Amino acid sequence: MRIAKDLVAASSTPLVLGILAEEESYGYAILKEISERSGGRLEWTEGLLYPLLHRLERTGYIESTWRTPEGGRRRKYYAITDEGRRELAEQRRQWAAVSEALQDIWKATRSATPIAAPVLEG
């Protein structure tokens, strides 16, 4: 199943902020995590991830530092800021509202046309 582009774009910010809210991370690890969390259904491209990270950094939701782990290469780590946490909370509220509304409607629709049920998968 492929998730529509609009939906990927809309969910990208809360996903990144959510992952970084757990702990700081770097690009490749974030990408892998998103793939794992979505069971492989959300496959982000680098062209989506890095510009997004840079935008979030510019708006002040996350901050980055270049660090060189021992015996490793220089790597850019991202961490969420307080402002980012506030934004994440706000996005959560909004997504909860959307999701609740959808659940309600799905329920109503299912009772009317049960054929639509497979859409709910995942």
Next chain:
Amino acid sequence: MTAETELEGQIGEWRGYMLRRKGVDQTDVDELEDHLRGRIADLAETGLREDEAFLIAVKRMGSVDELSREFAREHSDRLWKQLVLTGDPDAPADTAKRRELLIMLGCAALAAVGIKLPLMFGAGFDGDASFYARNAGLFALAPLILYFGLRRGVSPRTTAVLAGLLVLGAVGANVYRLDGDSQSIVLSAIHLPLALWLVVGLAYAGGEWRSGQRRMDFIRFTGEWFIYFVLIAMGGGVLTGFTAGVFTAIGLDPETFISEWLIPCGAVAAVVVAAWLVEAKQSVIENMAPVLTRVFTPLFALTLAAVLVAIAVTTNAIDVERDMLILFDLLLVVVLGLVLYSISARDHAARTGLFDWMQLALVVSALLIDILVLVAITGRITEWGFTPNKSAALGENLILFVNLAWTAWLYVSIIRGRKRFSVLERWQTDYLPVYAAWAWAVVLVFPPLFAFA
């Protein structure tokens, strides 16, 4: 070991490829490289060979075009290359950049102080106007020569040559007792900056002044420098206007400050600043001079052709007064400039096309006009004898004429495919010392030759 170095080589190539993209900068590529390496390591763990893993990792990253487009969308500011004073603190070249900046500021400050220094010995702008006219070239260009001397880290020998030429310029400008309103003093004031500008070229080339490529670089530099200088001068004009207006509004007269400090100090400092800008921008933005050349070559060619047609139809002779001589000299200089800057930006491998024909037409029509002018000047000289002004104008006309005539000849051969384009470039760079010799001759030899007239 070999596999590892191979991988490093491939990654290095990939980096170079990414870095050429607009909108992607050094740190982005660092970040993406880390990403690429992460993925290669993961893929290698699943049993792939490193080169296979590299291929797949690059493929997964998606097309470079798409990737850089996404970056450019987020960082649209990067498409407008930013330059001055916004050094990236991560960049390893930052200390070098700061050093350059310091040298520039130092030389600019020195220039500003230098032009006010004679005041300590009682030489004000009003009282000793002719002193400043004679030495303007020195005041403006000595700091620039110093700047390039420091930037290029020139050898002691070159330093000695540069210093010697500066001293020679100072002597040439001041040793002859010329009247403030003599022709020679005006000529000297015009030609000393020209002579010194070519000394700037020596410093610019860092001593490698025999190299044709360094000379071409200096020609490119000259065009860009001129454009930046004009831009700075326009900014300076606005600043001056506001300074004048605002101070007048609060009842203070800023005229002395503006004419004695702001304009002279600003102008000489701008000479250095413009040079620094050209150096710093060199690899950052497209050169402007070739672009202007493209726009104006056809227009100038048309204008000159129209003049020739008009002369042929009306059979009016060219009126060779002094102003006219200067005008025609300038015309040749402009045509030469148009030729030079289109050469400087030309891809040598490119085939000759319409633009080359246009350039040839431009050169030929300039030559035809110049022949008419030369005939007129010679007529006047045989009638009235040599004066410094006429001799200088005649000499310059001849020098430019020879250059353009040979250029036209080479152009014909090139367009017909008999010669390679580099011959023309070679000719122009080889010709530079002729200008230098002439400018020095006018400064040093003309005054005694014409009995300080």
